[in-house]
Amino acid sequence: MKMNKVIAAALSVLKPKPILTISDWADKYRYIARGTGPEPGLWKTSRAPYTKEIMDAFSTSANIVVVMASSQVGKTEIALNMMGYYMAEDPSPIMYLMPTEGMASDFSKTRVDPTITACKVLNTLFQQNAKKTDNTIELKTFPSGYLALYGASTPTKLASKPIRVLIADEVDRYPRELKGEGDPLKLALQRTTNFWNRKVLIISTPTVKETSSIVEWFDKSDKRYYNVPCPHCNTYIVLNWDSMKWETDSDGNYIKDSAHLECPSCEGKIYDGHKEALLQDGVWIKTDLNKNIPGFHISSLYSSWVTFEELVNEYIEIADSEDNAKMREFLNLKLGEPFEAIVEDLDIELLESHKFEYDAELPEGVLYLTCGVDVQDNRLEYQILGWGENNQCWVITNQMIIGSPEQDDVWDSLDGVICRGYSFADGRKLPISASCVDSGYLADRVYKFTTPREHLRVAAVKGFGGEGIPIINNLSSKNRTYTKVMKVGVDAAKAVIYARLRNHTKGKNYIYFPLNITHGCGDEYYKQLNSERRVLDLKHGVKRFIWKKIRDRNEALDTFVYALAAYEMAAPNLEYIKEQLANQQFETEDDDDYADGEENLISSGIKLY
Numbered sequence: 001m002k003m004n005k006v007i008a009a010a011l012s013v014l015k016p017k018p019i020l021t022i023s024d025w026a027d028k029y030r031y032i033a034r035g036t037g038p039e040p041g042l043w044k045t046s047r048a049p050y051t052k053e054i055m056d057a058f059s060t061s062a063n064i065v066v067v068m069a070s071s072q073v074g075k076t077e078i079a080l081n082m083m084g085y086y087m088a089e090d091p092s093p094i095m096y097l098m099p100t101e102g103m104a105s106d107f108s109k110t111r112v113d114p115t116i117t118a119c120k121v122l123n124t125l126f127q128q129n130a131k132k133t134d135n136t137i138e139l140k141t142f143p144s145g146y147l148a149l150y151g152a153s154t155p156t157k158l159a160s161k162p163i164r165v166l167i168a169d170e171v172d173r174y175p176r177e178l179k180g181e182g183d184p185l186k187l188a189l190q191r192t193t194n195f196w197n198r199k200v201l202i203i204s205t206p207t208v209k210e211t212s213s214i215v216e217w218f219d220k221s222d223k224r225y226y227n228v229p230c231p232h233c234n235t236y237i238v239l240n241w242d243s244m245k246w247e248t249d250s251d252g253n254y255i256k257d258s259a260h261l262e263c264p265s266c267e268g269k270i271y272d273g274h275k276e277a278l279l280q281d282g283v284w285i286k287t288d289l290n291k292n293i294p295g296f297h298i299s300s301l302y303s304s305w306v307t308f309e310e311l312v313n314e315y316i317e318i319a320d321s322e323d324n325a326k327m328r329e330f331l332n333l334k335l336g337e338p339f340e341a342i343v344e345d346l347d348i349e350l351l352e353s354h355k356f357e358y359d360a361e362l363p364e365g366v367l368y369l370t371c372g373v374d375v376q377d378n379r380l381e382y383q384i385l386g387w388g389e390n391n392q393c394w395v396i397t398n399q400m401i402i403g404s405p406e407q408d409d410v411w412d413s414l415d416g417v418i419c420r421g422y423s424f425a426d427g428r429k430l431p432i433s434a435s436c437v438d439s440g441y442l443a444d445r446v447y448k449f450t451t452p453r454e455h456l457r458v459a460a461v462k463g464f465g466g467e468g469i470p471i472i473n474n475l476s477s478k479n480r481t482y483t484k485v486m487k488v489g490v491d492a493a494k495a496v497i498y499a500r501l502r503n504h505t506k507g508k509n510y511i512y513f514p515l516n517i518t519h520g521c522g523d524e525y526y527k528q529l530n531s532e533r534r535v536l537d538l539k540h541g542v543k544r545f546i547w548k549k550i551r552d553r554n555e556a557l558d559t560f561v562y563a564l565a566a567y568e569m570a571a572p573n574l575e576y577i578k579e580q581l582a583n584q585q586f587e588t589e590d591d592d593d594y595a596d597g598e599e600n601l602i603s604s605g606i607k608l609y
């Protein structure tokens, strides 16, 4: 630590006092390389006037500046201008921190290198260097400083160097917590504490409100919003989506050129054509005078590179699709607003409307079958799901095979379940095309069943909880029997299932339940499906969502998760299957033919995909 202080002191003594602000420097020296920014050529702060005060906040006594922003407002250009300034004008040890190492190295190659090449003053810094090792993808050394481009997911590197200038980009995508190391942003900030004149930019589009780092930092700031004068009444207003209006024709289609903001004061219409003048006359206004950290919020409504019309068209398309994930993205990326997670209970009563009379084992619409299996000490539980177009899902059956899974007979029974055809009312059949068996308990016994059936897409799986783990992960075979086991991100799977259970509009992303009790979906089934809640949890000072069991038994939810994982794993081409199924000969034989063995199935049913 002492050494760091010595270096810090030495560097600050050697430095000439900077005269230019970052915006001055950028207007004078910063070139945007062709193909890397909205407008190649010399950077002009006046093209995005709201960026001036953000960048120049570093010329004040402020050590930390927070920016919560949408995409397309020049966020990355602000960061690159800051980087260039502290390389050329006020040389310092700089860390540019991205969410992952891969993103950092991409950013280094596609944005940082072209910026250095395009800006003469930056290029000169490196020409003075003789050694090639001084300029690598992740570390660029220049006189009196260096630029380290790291990923927030690699803790060893975060702790390795003293840093005066930290650019923490896309902080909402950093891992919440590194194993045994804590919050990566805090780790990086610790590297800067030896510098009295440290300069830290914390910048990101927000994600989920309750767990968002950028929302937390913005809350610690003086929360500035860009106010622009209404062209009609001259009142200074903040542009927000609530004021966005447009007109539609009698069919409900958007009428071209009608998108505008309505002034909350005079109800005057503000169109894209007004924007340039508005932005020039805008001022940042603090909304929390008790805080000292400069904090800025800016959305693409202010962007010089996005029109109101484009935003409205995008919004209409998403609203029509009823896709919550896309709406959330629109809120985060276009409006720079966090998304409030809905931590609501599942209304079991409403699931009543999801129950339908199936006219056969398989109702029309099903194109693909998957099975999820859970292993308990005295039984196996399985659930078969049918999948159709647009992620429609039909619960086909939910059953138990009673008996100890240490005995062969329960596995023989499961074999019968997996290797038979399931019938539509007209006699056509579908096989189960993919299955996932939980190997969390009696793993060796599970492998004995799955390994010889890998060609039938029967996979041993292991569930992992935790935010950010995708449903499907690579197969790993690091266990002692070298059996392939697939890691299933159960939290991601549950989030998908619960979102679809809350969708009460038949069609896309809808789940259908069988009315007839022989399909195994009685009251207990629905209670089990509703056995977990997504709650906000605070652990080691880090806020995150976890799934909490509210009932002891939840096998129906587990087998649903595994059957969904099987579907995601197989990723079938449903269009092709639909064609094949339409051409299938109507079966007339007795169903019993399918009761034992896969050979029957492959010759009589349709082929496995």
Ligand SMILES: [Zn+2]
Binding pocket: 230, 231, 232, 233, 234, 235, 263, 264, 265, 266, 267, 268
């Ligand atoms: Zn007005």
